[in-house]
Amino acid sequence: MASLQLCLPFSTTSRFRYRPVRCANERQALFNRIAPVYDNLNDVLSMGQHRIWKRMAVTWSGAKSGDNVLDLCCGSGDLAFLLSEKVWPTGKVTGLDFSEDQLSMASSRQDLLSKVCYRNIEWVEGDALDLPFSDCFFDGITMGYGLRNVVDRRKALQEMFRVLKPGSRISVLDFNKSTQPITATIQEWMINNVVVPVASSYGLAEEYEYLNSSIKEFLTGKEQEKLALEVGFSTAKHYEITGGLMGNLVATR
Numbered sequence: 681m682a683s684l685q686l687c688l689p690f691s692t693t694s695r696f697r698y699r700p701v702r703c704a705n706e707r708q709a710l711f712n713r714i715a716p717v718y719d720n721l722n723d724v725l726s727m728g729q730h731r732i733w734k735r736m737a738v739t740w741s742g743a744k745s746g747d748n749v750l751d752l753c754c755g756s757g758d759l760a761f762l763l764s765e766k767v768w769p770t771g772k773v774t775g776l777d778f779s780e781d782q783l784s785m786a787s788s789r790q791d792l793l794s795k796v797c798y799r800n801i802e803w804v805e806g807d808a809l810d811l812p813f814s815d816c817f818f819d820g821i822t823m824g825y826g827l828r829n830v831v832d833r834r835k836a837l838q839e840m841f842r843v844l845k846p847g848s849r850i851s852v853l854d855f856n857k858s859t860q861p862i863t864a865t866i867q868e869w870m871i872n873n874v875v876v877p878v879a880s881s882y883g884l885a886e887e888y889e890y891l892n893s894s895i896k897e898f899l900t901g902k903e904q905e906k907l908a909l910e911v912g913f914s915t916a917k918h919y920e921i922t923g924g925l926m927g928n929l930v931a932t933r
Contacts, residue, residue, distance in 0.1 A: 724878060731758070733853055733926055737822055738762040740919075740930045741851040746770040747819035752808055752840065753777055753826030757786030759853075760801050761793070763822065768797035774818075776804045776811070809835045813843045821850040827929075828854045828898045837911045837931075844933045850913075855891070856920055856927030857898045863924040868892050870925075904929045 726733075738759060743749050743766040751760040754775035764773045777783055783803045790798050806812050808823075808830055821840050830836045840850050858864045871891045879888040899907065901918030904927075908916035913931040920927050 729922065733921060733928075734758050734762060734824060736921065737824060737851045737853040737928055738766060740849070740928060741820040741822050742849045743767055743771075743820045743822075748772045748817070749774070749820040749822070750813075750818045750843070751775045752811075752821055752823040754786060754803070755779075755782050755824070757789055757801070757803075759822045759824050760786065761789075761798060763820075764797045764801050768800060771800060771819075773801045774804055774813075775801055776806045776808070778805060778807055780805060809839060811839045811843050815842055816845045817843045819845055819848050821848075823850065823852045825854050827852050827904075829894050833899065834907060834911060837908055837913075841912050841933055846933050849930060849932050852904075852929040852931075854927060854929075855895050855898065856924055857895055857900045858920075858924045859900055860924060867895065867925055901927050901929070905931075 741749065741763070743763050745767060747767045748771060749763050749767055751757075751763055751773065754760050754777045757775055760773050760775035764771075767773060775783070775786055777786075783805055787803055790801060790803075804812065808826060809832055821844055823840070827833055827836060844850060855867070856863075858867065875891060876885055876889055879885050901920060904918050905916040908929065908931040913933055916929065916931040918927055918929045
């Protein structure tokens with residue numbers, strides 16, 4: 681049985697159990713708190729499988745050499761680093777997040793890893809609902825564990841559509857809201873009995889207890905497809921992965 685990826689979304693709940701966060705300052709404070717242990721927890725709780733899921737998401741984005749691509753809600757940079765390997769040597773990657781500490785971690789990793797291709801990454805502090813880029817600017821966009829908890833999912837997709845070039849794709853990786861009762865039950869059990877206890881050992885139990893409620897309030901794959909088409913994407917397909925525990929939306933402008 682696969683463990684669950686612990687990637688936090690672009691916005692999340694506060695340290696008070698299951699109370700939705702509406703204040704940007706609260707969301708930023710939470711991301712800043714978890715930044716030092718973020719990568720380690722992801723590896724522990726997914727048994728390294730999150731790296732496979734992220735490679736799949738990058739492949740689905742269609743990123744290729746010479747492209748100008750965006751990793752939205754980039755966190756500590758995993759997807760951005762994978763994208764840089766795809767678009768190198770003449771392409772460019774922008775990693776955007778609203779957490780200063782997460783971006784600092786991403787920048788530190790960039791310096792530490794010191795691969796030549798990673799020099800094409802620029803880190804930008806910004807808002808997924810108000811992207812600081814012109815229309816039709818990017819050849820591809822990835823988003824890892826962000827759409828589920830942004831305040832306005834339609835607006836987030838509209839912004840991705842706006843800055844994406846015609847014919848290009850977005851690839852959105854996240855937990856899957858399964859319509860299968862057995863899968864949903866397994867997912868909930870693993871969060872309660874694996875994710876939260878492990879996070880507790882890092883002193884972050886309350887920061888991660890939001891996961892079950894956020895998944896229940898998320899869109900199913902079909903609903904994500906429908907929303908993407910409504911905002912203007914020409915095609916949209918949601919893929920279930922890891923037995924339906926995770927999902928990836930691929931949409932073409």
